[in-house]
Amino acid sequence: MHYTICDVVLDLIHNSIEAGSSLVELSLIEDAKTITVVVKDNGKGMDAETLKRVQDPFYTDGEKHTARKVGLGIPFLVQLAGQVQGAWNIDSEPGIGTTVSFSLPYKHIDLPPVGDIPSCVLSAFCFSESADIAVHRFRDGSEVYSVKRSEILDAVGDLTDAQALLLAKQYLESLET
Amino acid sequence: MGKMTLEELRKLREAQKSEISKRDTAGKDITIFVGMGTCGIAAGAKTTFDTLIKAVDANGLSDKVVVKQTGCMGLCYVEPTVEVIAPGMPQTIYGKVDSATAEEIVKKHLVEHTLVEGHIYDRPAIDIVKK
Incomplete structure (x- = not known):
């Protein structure tokens, strides 16, 4: 189980990247009652059969870890949505892409912390x-x-340099203010 | 703190770069990988990553170190995992790297050239090593 909502978001973005996307769009939508997250990619997508199986923690496509039999990213999302009476959805089409979305109510006592959004975006x-x-x-x-x-890469260069990373983080934090 | 513009960000970075270019360095030859798969994220790898970049900067190693993220290294049971490749030191994967250990890795492994005992684990699991 992930500790924060941001951790779930980062995990989903990593899935999108690993699906060979050239563009991943993350929307973080907050109002007084709910937080809604949409991760939309143009990666390889999934067929209906795969889509059903990704909810199973004992399913993985086996491409990256041939000897491993677990895949916990989506099951963590399903578990989280279930525990706080939220909603989740995945639309996917092979060759077109995947959109994962979920919506969670703030008032539920079991809602985990949102987490550090600038840090999550930087990691992504x-x-x-x-x-x-x-x-x-x-x-x-x-x-x-x-x-x-x-645009961040254009401004600070490669995001592998500690100073560039710290500046990028400072920029992302300033956007949150 | 008000919102920064991209132009301000660019200028700050350029000022930094001109400062770096004044120093005589032989390029970046140290690489740090932080495992950021589902297992790493769940174990707090984001905090580890944040601490590492701060510690690298604080120890004046920014112009020598490349910090990268990767997926799962196959050591899910000891996440967060950090691999350090540095000249003159054995290629090492550290496990259970919380913030305090991340700082210790930068101080000991990168500055003092000694290993951080108690956190040394093996090479990545066989199923994800490229043949």
Whole structure:
């Protein structure tokens, strides 16, 4: 089980990147009652059979870990949504992409902390694959900021340098204010 | 703190770079990988990553170290895992790397060139090593 909602988000983005996406779009939508997250990618997608099986913690495509029989990312999401009476959905089409979304009520006592959003976004930007990642942050119905991995790379260069990473983090934190 | 613009970010970075280029360095030859698969994330690898970049910067190693993220290294039972490749030191995978251990790795492994005992684990599991 992931500790924060941000951890779930990072895990989903990593799935999208590993699915060979060139663009991943993350929307973080907060209002007084709920937090809604949408991760949309243009990766390889899944057929209906695979889509059913990803909820099973003992299913994995076996490509990356041939000797391993677990895949916990989506099961963690399903478990989280279930424990707080939230909702989740996955739409996917082979060759087109996948959209994973979930919505969680703030008032539920078992809702985990949201987590550190700038840190989560920075981590998402740091996976070495070339996918661009666009983040859209909404509060109470209006977009408060958006940021793209490509524009950060353009401004600070490669995100493997500690100083570049710290500056990028500072920038992402400033957007949250 | 108000919202920073991309232009401000770019300028800050350029100022940093000109400062770095004044130093005489032979390029980055140390690489640190942080495992950020489902297992790593669940065990707190994001905090480890944040601490590592702060510690690298605080020890003045920014111009020598590349910090990268990777997926699961196959050692899910000792996450968060951190692999360090540094000249003159054995290639090492550290496990159970919380913030305090991350700082210790930078201080001992990278600065003092000694291993951090109690956190040394094996090479990645056989099923994910590229043949």
